[in-house]
Every structure is written in C-alpha cells, then in structure tokens.
Amino acid sequence: QLQLQESGPGLVKPSETLSLTCTVSGGSISSSNFYWSWIRQPPGKGLECIGSLYYSGTTYDNPSLKSRVTMSVDTSKNQFSLNLSSVTAADTAIYYCARHDPMKGVLDVWGQGTTVTVSS
Amino acid sequence: EIVMTQSPATVSVSPGGRATLSCRASQNIRTNLAWYQQKPGQPPRLLIYGASTRVTGVPDRFSGSGSGTEFTLTISSLQSEDFALYFCQQSFNWPPLTFGGGTKVEIK
Numbered sequence: 001q002l003q004l005q006e007s008g009p010g011l012v013k014p015s016e017t018l019s020l021t022c023t024v025s026g027g028s029i030s031s032s033n034f035y036w037s038w039i040r041q042p043p044g045k046g047l048e049c050i051g052s053l054y055y056s057g058t059t060y061d062n063p064s065l066k067s068r069v070t071m072s073v074d075t076s077k078n079q080f081s082l083n084l085s086s087v088t089a090a091d092t093a094i095y096y097c098a099r100h101d102p103m104k105g106v107l108d109v110w111g112q113g114t115t116v117t118v119s120s
Numbered sequence: 121e122i123v124m125t126q127s128p129a130t131v132s133v134s135p136g137g138r139a140t141l142s143c144r145a146s147q148n149i150r151t152n153l154a155w156y157q158q159k160p161g162q163p164p165r166l167l168i169y170g171a172s173t174r175v176t177g178v179p180d181r182f183s184g185s186g187s188g189t190e191f192t193l194t195i196s197s198l199q200s201e202d203f204a205l206y207f208c209q210q211s212f213n214w215p216p217l218t219f220g221g222g223t224k225v226e227i228k
Contacts, residue, residue: 047164102211
C-alpha cells in the first residue's frame, strides 16, 4: 500500500527557507504514470497546490509561488522535496505531499501533513 | 488560473437527510472535476473524479454530477461519518490544480 510521509522543521523564521521532504513507501517514485505534488492548507482555510514534479525532475509550479519554489526528486531515496524561500507568516500552513494521477486529474494518495509555522 | 467557487460555505443537515453541495468553475472545465472529503486532523480523501465516478470503496450515497462550469455533490441519507469538509478541485488546466474554498457539512 502506497504511503507518503512529510518531514521537516515545524518552525521557520521569517525571510528564511522552508525545506520539506516527502518519503514514498510501498511504491516507486519512478513510476511513469504519476506526478508528485505539494499542497498546503493555512489554518482554517482551503487548499492550495504548490506544484507537482515528475520523477525525471520536470516541475510544474503554481505561478503565484513560482519565484520562491524549488522542487526536486531523489529517486535513489524514493523522496521528493520542497524548498520555499523568503517565507512570511502567510506561509504558515499544514503542508501535504500527495501523488497526482494526471489521467484522472486527482491527488489520490496523501501524506498526513506537517504543520509549519513561520515565526521569529 | 481557473477559480473554483463552492456554495454554501456551510450546510446544516439532519442525520439521514440529504446534502447538496455546489461547485462552480470560472471557465468550462468539461468533467475534469474531483471531490474530496476532509475530517479534522486528517488529509483530504478523494471521493469522486471525472465529475461523477466514485472511487472504489466510497459509498453510493455520494454522487457527483455536472459538466462545464456547474457541478454538484449530493450526499443522500447522511451518516455521522459524513459530517466533514468537502472540496472540489479542477484538473482541466494546470498548473496549478485549483480547489474550491470548501463546504462544511454540519449536524442540524
């Protein structure tokens, strides 16, 4: 059964870079059928897709965040990562990683999420 | 970016009742629409894709309909476990995948 698990610091200072990793187990991140995505949810609010990436390293960024986002994949570790630079309090959120099935257009397997707070 | 708008923000329904949730897209997305359920402290769970296809294991009291810009999620005979937050999401034009703001189904 495919599982995803986010990891990373729970507290980041303003203007610094938020770095998260998603570890995929029970399946290969190198599957040609799927993308791998980051989604966030500010406290009490809705969902925002940060971006998706393919195992080859090709990324598909949300234009609203594009200049601050870097995503990468490490197929040897079955992991993918997110860096979000120049964070502010507005970046405080639960960050989820998920598998994106482009054929169905859905995020069909999600991690449990990790809370990241931006505060000095 | 395609903007998704859900209404109402909250719907109050008695157990055993029926809930009708709406989702509107800012442009024609054909049937490239999914619905998710989210409970407190949990990630979203995919319920429906292609506007009307239920994911395996989702009870048939959940049904989706619509195409173009107007979509509906209907939950018939609400059970206690159905009281949750529901999001719609489009995949017609991405990046980014975009979500509606959500509808909370609460106990009346």
